[in-house]
Amino acid sequence: MDFDYTEEQTLFSDSLRRLLEDKYSDSQRRDVLAQDDTYHSEALWQDYAELGLLALPFDEGMGGFGGTAIDVMVTELEFGRHLSLEPYLASVILAGGALRLAGNADQQSRLIEPMVAGEMKLACAFGEPQSRYDAFDVETRAEKSGNGFKLSGRKAVALGADCADKLIVSARIAGDVADKDGLCLFIVDTKAPGVSVNGYRLSDGRGAAEVTLDGAEVGADDLVGEEGNAWPVIDHVVDLGTAALCAEAVGAMERANDLTLEFLKTREQFGRPIGKFQVLQHRMVDMMIEKEQSESLALLACMDADKTDAVMRQRAVSAAKVQIGNAARLISEASIQMHGGIGVTEEYMLGAYVKRLSMVQATFGDVDHHVQRFGALTAAA
Structure with a gap:
C-alpha cells in the first residue's frame, strides 16, 4: 500500500503551511490570544475559505470539493503544527x-x-x-409545539x-436520560429567543461555550435526520471529530x-550540548517513536472515520x-x-503545544474511556 501523499495533497499541504507561516507566527498568534471580543482570527478564517479549506470534506453538490479523509488529515496536521485557534x-x-x-438538501443548502463561503459558522x-x-x-428535552418543537x-x-x-443541538424527545433511543438533532439559531450562549476561552486558547435553552422554539424544518433516531449520527460525528483531533x-x-531536539543541540552543559548525553538521546528517540x-x-482512524461499518470505525x-x-x-x-524551566514560560511556544495536547487528551474521551470502548467492541466481536 502506498502511504505517500499525492502530488495534489503535497501542493495543498505546502500552500496551507505557507499561509500559516506567513499569517500565524508565534507573535501573531499571541495577538489573537490577546483579543477580548473573539477567540480566533476572523481574517484567517476568510483565508481558509478562499483556500478552499472550509469546502474540503463536502461533495460538490453541497458546494464542496469532495476531499478525502487523507485531505482532512493533511489539513489537521498543519493546524496542529501551527496551533490554529480557528473553529x-x-x-x-x-x-x-x-x-x-x-x-436534507434544504438544510445543506442553507447552512x-x-x-x-466563510459567511457562517456552525457548532455542535x-x-x-x-x-x-x-x-x-x-x-x-424537546417537546412538540405547533408545527415545531420547544427545547429546554x-x-x-x-x-x-x-x-x-x-448550532446543531441534541435533545431528547423520548426515553430516559441515558437511553440511546429517543434522541433528535435540531438546528438552533444562537440569536433566537430562549437561547443563551456564554462563551469563554479554554486553557489552550480556543473558544467554547455553555448553551442554555429556555423554551427555545425551532421549526419542523430544523429537525436534522429522523425523529428519535439521532444517536447513530451523533456517534459517527463524534468519531469524525476524534479522528481529526488525532x-x-x-x-x-x-x-x-x-x-526539543533543537534545544538539545544548542543548550550546553559541562562544555558540550546536552544532546550529547546518551540518556537524553534515548528519551528523544522514545518521543520520536511515539x-x-x-x-x-491517526491515519487509520481518518481512513475509517467515514466508513458505514460502525464497529470498524469505532475500533480504529x-x-x-x-x-x-x-x-x-x-x-x-x-x-x-x-x-x-523555559519549557513552561509564556514566551516560549513549547508550553502552548503542551496545553493543546492536554486538551486533546480530555476531548471526546480520555484514554480510560477509549480503552473501555475498544475492549467492549472486541469482546462483542
Whole structure:
C-alpha cells in the first residue's frame, strides 16, 4: 500500500503551511490570544475559505470539493503544527459532518453553502454537565409545539459555539436520560429567543461555550435526520471529530519534538550540548517513536472515520485515541523536563503545544474511556 501523499495533497499541504507561516507566527498568534471580543482570527478564517479549506470534506453538490479523509488529515496536521485557534473542527468537521450525514438538501443548502463561503459558522452542542464522554446522556428535552418543537436544557463545553451563528443541538424527545433511543438533532439559531450562549476561552486558547435553552422554539424544518433516531449520527460525528483531533495532535507532537531536539543541540552543559548525553538521546528517540506510532494510527482512524461499518470505525478511532493520549502525555512531560524551566514560560511556544495536547487528551474521551470502548467492541466481536 502506498502511504505517500499525492502530488495534489503535497501542493495543498505546502500552500496551507505557507499561509500559516506567513499569517500565524508565534507573535501573531499571541495577538489573537490577546483579543477580548473573539477567540480566533476572523481574517484567517476568510483565508481558509478562499483556500478552499472550509469546502474540503463536502461533495460538490453541497458546494464542496469532495476531499478525502487523507485531505482532512493533511489539513489537521498543519493546524496542529501551527496551533490554529480557528473553529475548523467545530464548524467544518463536527457540525458540517452532522449535516453531511443526516441533513436534507434544504438544510445543506442553507447552512453548508454559506459556511464553506466563510459567511457562517456552525457548532455542535452535544455534551452536558452530567454526560462526561457519553454523548447519549442527554437531559435536554424537546417537546412538540405547533408545527415545531420547544427545547429546554443546558449544554456544556460546546466547542466553537462562542462564535457560531447556528448550532446543531441534541435533545431528547423520548426515553430516559441515558437511553440511546429517543434522541433528535435540531438546528438552533444562537440569536433566537430562549437561547443563551456564554462563551469563554479554554486553557489552550480556543473558544467554547455553555448553551442554555429556555423554551427555545425551532421549526419542523430544523429537525436534522429522523425523529428519535439521532444517536447513530451523533456517534459517527463524534468519531469524525476524534479522528481529526488525532491528526491535529500528531502535528502538535511533531512540533514539540522539533523544539526539543533543537534545544538539545544548542543548550550546553559541562562544555558540550546536552544532546550529547546518551540518556537524553534515548528519551528523544522514545518521543520520536511515539509520534510515528501515533501518526500511523491517526491515519487509520481518518481512513475509517467515514466508513458505514460502525464497529470498524469505532475500533480504529478508539485505538488511535488511546495511543495519542499516551503519546501526548509522554512527549509533553519529556519535552518540558528536557527543556527545564523555559519549557513552561509564556514566551516560549513549547508550553502552548503542551496545553493543546492536554486538551486533546480530555476531548471526546480520555484514554480510560477509549480503552473501555475498544475492549467492549472486541469482546462483542
